Amino acid sequence: MSQTAAASKSVKFIITRQDNPETKSYTEEFELPYRPGMNVISALMEIQRNPKNAQGQTTAPVCWDSNCLEEVCGACSMVINGKPRQACAALIDKLEQPIRIQPMKTFPVVRDLVIDRSRMFTALKRVKAWIPIDGTYDLGPGPKMAEKKRQWAYELSKCMTCGVCLEACPNVNEKTDFIGPAAISQVRLFNAHPTGEMNKEERLEALMQDGGIEGCGNSQNCVRSCPKGIPLTTSIAEMNKDTTKHLFKRWLGV
Amino acid sequence: MKGYYSRKLHSLLGVIPLGAFLISHMISNFKAFEGGKKGFEGAVHFLNSMPLVFFLELFLIWLPLFYHGIYGLYIAYQAKNNVGNYSYERNIRFTIQRVTGVITFVFVIWHMYDTRFQIIIGKITHDDLGATMHNIMNNPVLFILYVIGVVSATFHFANGLWAFLVSWGITVGPRAQKVSTYICMGLFVLMSVLFILAMTAFRSSEFQAAATAAIDVVKTVLS
Numbered sequence: 172m173s174q175t176a177a178a179s180k181s182v183k184f185i186i187t188r189q190d191n192p193e194t195k196s197y198t199e200e201f202e203l204p205y206r207p208g209m210n211v212i213s214a215l216m217e218i219q220r221n222p223k224n225a226q227g228q229t230t231a232p233v234c235w236d237s238n239c240l241e242e243v244c245g246a247c248s249m250v251i252n253g254k255p256r257q258a259c260a261a262l263i264d265k266l267e268q269p270i271r272i273q274p275m276k277t278f279p280v281v282r283d284l285v286i287d288r289s290r291m292f293t294a295l296k297r298v299k300a301w302i303p304i305d306g307t308y309d310l311g312p313g314p315k316m317a318e319k320k321r322q323w324a325y326e327l328s329k330c331m332t333c334g335v336c337l338e339a340c341p342n343v344n345e346k347t348d349f350i351g352p353a354a355i356s357q358v359r360l361f362n363a364h365p366t367g368e369m370n371k372e373e374r375l376e377a378l379m380q381d382g383g384i385e386g387c388g389n390s391q392n393c394v395r396s397c398p399k400g401i402p403l404t405t406s407i408a409e410m411n412k413d414t415t416k417h418l419f420k421r422w423l424g425v
Numbered sequence: 426m427k428g429y430y431s432r433k434l435h436s437l438l439g440v441i442p443l444g445a446f447l448i449s450h451m452i453s454n455f456k457a458f459e460g461g462k463k464g465f466e467g468a469v470h471f472l473n474s475m476p477l478v479f480f481l482e483l484f485l486i487w488l489p490l491f492y493h494g495i496y497g498l499y500i501a502y503q504a505k506n507n508v509g510n511y512s513y514e515r516n517i518r519f520t521i522q523r524v525t526g527v528i529t530f531v532f533v534i535w536h537m538y539d540t541r542f543q544i545i546i547g548k549i550t551h552d553d554l555g556a557t558m559h560n561i562m563n564n565p566v567l568f569i570l571y572v573i574g575v576v577s578a579t580f581h582f583a584n585g586l587w588a589f590l591v592s593w594g595i596t597v598g599p600r601a602q603k604v605s606t607y608i609c610m611g612l613f614v615l616m617s618v619l620f621i622l623a624m625t626a627f628r629s630s631e632f633q634a635a636a637t638a639a640i641d642v643v644k645t646v647l648s
Contacts, residue, residue: 339507341504341505341506341507341519344503378429379429383430385433388504388513389591390515390516390519392511403645408596408597408602409597409598410594411592412597414429414594
């Protein structure tokens with residue numbers, strides 16, 4: 172009984188589509204049968220199985236990116252009802268209809284909802300978001316990390332480079348070269364590590380290059396949008412403090 | 426115009442010396458409310474009797490104002506304001522900071538034309554400033570435009586001070602940033618009130634005296 176009642180319900184989608192990186196975007200409406208517990212990804216899978224739009228015309232299935240389906244990989248970021256978030260964690264029951272789905276246009280659109288997040292990985296390389304331990308001989312164990320520090324550092328390590336903070340930021344756009352909140356927070360993470368700390372100046376100097384930390388305008392949308400609840404604005408302010416200190420130390424030559 | 430150092434300089438100049446100047450300007454204006462015509466003229470004389478006043482003006486006002494204003498317009502142009510989708514208090518202040526910045530830029534040019542520029546071209550002297558302000562403040566349209574300009578300037582300063590504290594790494598955690606929000610917004614209200622009180626003080630007929638006296642002098646010379 173309940174299944175027939177559920178089957179009569181339907182879910183409406185308005186999806187912004189784009190056939191390839193050069194062409195203009197357009198919207199297409201879809202209407203799908205409701206299933207309990209469905210999320211945006213399962214809805215997109217349904218469109219893939221039966222690629223018909225709301226008018227009943229057969230259309231090309233909508234393309235999207237996804238991987239882990241449990242909000243840890245960062246691949247399925249898209250703008251859902253105006254806010255960037257992970258599609259796998261966007262439950263249909265909790266969304267207002269019609270559900271509007273758009274790609275995160277801060278990044279180059281590859282096709283439909285698929286975007287190219289390369290700039291984020293380039294940013295991680297730029298700020299050297301790793302701990303150099305390679306050598307020609309065994310360097311032995313590194314210094315220990317205090318448990319208290321490990322606990323907050325762990326929160327920063329949850330960043331999945333999903334790009335939601337860059338999409339929400341008013342200062343990440345085609346007119347600026349701002350690196351974005353994610354990479355700044357990673358500098359804080361790797362500078363907090365007892366071994367990573369040995370190279371902290373390199374990372375701070377990377378943040379003091381063009382398009383570095385100075386691009387932050389304190390709108391604080393990033394911290395409100397981060398799906399992992401990372402204290403991004405605290406990280407940025409902390410790095411502001413460290414770059415300021417580094418600036419004066421370098422000037423004074425101490 | 427890109428880069429860490431130029432952006433840092435913009436941030437620094439906004440507080441020192443421009444913010445400090447705005448406060449000193451507010452205090453000397455407030456003399457008009459507190460001490461009337463005499464008080465205001467005393468404040469003007471005090472400022473103009475400072476040693477090396479030309480260089481003080483050049484390095485503490487003109488050059489910082491020029492740099493902060495032009496660079497600020499560029500920052501405002503770069504932002505993709507998105508309060509529609511993200512109507513959070515901080516994001517709204519981000520947008521207002523840019524809007525008030527542009528309003529303040531226009532207002533400061535207009536205000537300098539009304540006052541300092543008229544002195545440069547010799548149309549008025551420092552002693553006539555009270556009378557000049559009296560005439561402007563008694564025009565209801567100009568009065569409202571001045572209120573908008575002054576409120577924009579004080580908001581831009583107070584909120585800019587909040588951002589300065591973050592950008593230089595002084596207020597780091599959310600609690601510190603919250604407390605500084607209260608302090609800075611309190612400063613905004615206080616400064617706006619003091620400025621507007623001074624503006625209403627200029628409306629008093631006391632300030633007119635100088636203007637009519639000047640006209641009387643002209644009249645007697647002519648007759």
